[in-house]
Amino acid sequence: MSGAPDESPTIMELTRLPLDGCGLWRHGTLTPAIVVCLILASSFIVADLYYYGVLGELPCQASNCSSTIPQPSVKLMMQDHMSHYIHHYGAEEFEEATSLADLPFITPNFITTVHIFVGALGGYLVSSEHYKIRQIAVGVFQFRIFLDMMDGVVYRRQLHQSTYVNGWGTLGYYIDAGADVLASVILVYGLFVYLARHPPRRNEGLPLRHPPEPITDVPVSRSTIQLTLVICLIQGCMRGMLWDRYQFAFHSVFSKVLHHKADAMLQASIFNSTLTRAVLWLWKLSSAEGMLGFVFFSIFLDFTWPMLVVIRKYGFIQLAVVVTISQLHAWQVSELLAKAA
Template identity: 30%
Template structure:
């Protein structure tokens, strides 16, 4: 281990608590920013006087930059877009600003013109391959270092998009569906995820979790307690315990394939659905200038839209990868996979159902002129 398990647990618990509070804080201020300040994706209100005054009243005249103390160059709240509302918290609120800071400090977008976004994408695949190899190691220290490498990979995944947008002078997060960069970035992301899953599969295959009976004295408990041995940490604790373990069976190879297969399928479906709804929302609310401007902005500011997109912050594939990385770091990979390989589908169905309802609502409101949300 890199440090004693008790110290690691305390540090991780504190770090998770701080991160959780920070993300809730940023989500709150993102919602307030959308409600109270001009949205640059919609531009200025047309001066033709044809819009309803009821809808006009919701459009804001104040620029968010006028009230900032953190400059827009590193502020993730400055340019809210459809995709920005659907990106996971870690990438949006931590890696996004860090990419801006690194870019400003090194001048990657302006001076390193030989370094293309696609080159960054190819490099993070290489990082993922090294991380995958380390994930197969029995040493927890090596696997923890692998987690660090995979987090670097995810940071580089953010960086390639940031550099591409800066060189095209695009403000805010956007998906340019169908472009070469879109496909290269997607394929490189897929290769990185596959590498991680293969590394975890090899580790579990070589070190399958064990299931056994804990032999408890009758004077202590009236029966034998069934326990599953999930991690090397559990094994160490049980060897030093006064009561013993009578090991029965290992988790079967077929069971490992089943759990990993269901989790991987969940990741794939989440990625497809996430990209689908980003594309649909962008077309309805951002890209098509023929649709009513004020109705589009009204919908973008609605609490329903913010809630529906917030669900995708939790169930998008990047969130799954962050949680899986945390599980590997804590040596709880198998317990995590067991918990989410079915329950995650329930969360995904809820997000998809909510999004389908929202798509119908947006189409009725923006395209067909319905008078209520």
């Protein structure tokens, strides 16, 4: 049958269409970046199953009982996956091998100052129009987070403190928090420069809409890009403050020394309950670092704008749900242990 040839795109051609400048799929197959992220995600799932399965019971801290099981850290249980399983343990092993904390010029604040400059380099690289350089920027930011973990390791080693907790109220605590906010601002500015130079197309960032709307040739306005990034930055700050609030609340409850065995056993039972561990695990994904983890994955896989739109549209809802569950559980735990001496 004669006629004009079918000029509709083939399945192979459709898989080559870019999503955010480069595209998740290339030549109809998985990219190395996707393989790396799948391996990481699988490793984190296995690590979570192992970590939450072997913690054991909270040791009885009363004077009339003893336990050889180390007390797990609430902060570590709420830490995002990259910081927990890679940066935290990596920093601990590095300090153990090098005795970095013993060097006279190495202080936590010195390391914090260094990672501010590393973050500035990452912000510059993430604004690049070249996909590979933006991937390198993700690595630079991960090194910044490693240094952020390292200043905590040095702080604890120099104070001969083994418990993994925040130094609430200290000067270093506020310097570290300020450095984290500054790094987030630098990242947001770098993303703005990149997105302003290469604006995404309308409806490109709505992957959850059914049926999906077609991507148009109309670029997203600069004001929309600015608003999206500012909302994400505000949300990140809120997540950081709320994470710190509930970390302090749960740490105070579960690290409290109870002098009656029955009270200590009740404390241990609550700590080891499925609900408590689920609440603490939810903050792995809901912390500021957890949100940044999703942003870094999106940069690495080159679908930055869709991820930012998802965070803008659904992030506050997800955060509100986690805060509600955490607050209700915190009230419940406080009420159950109110009479504990």
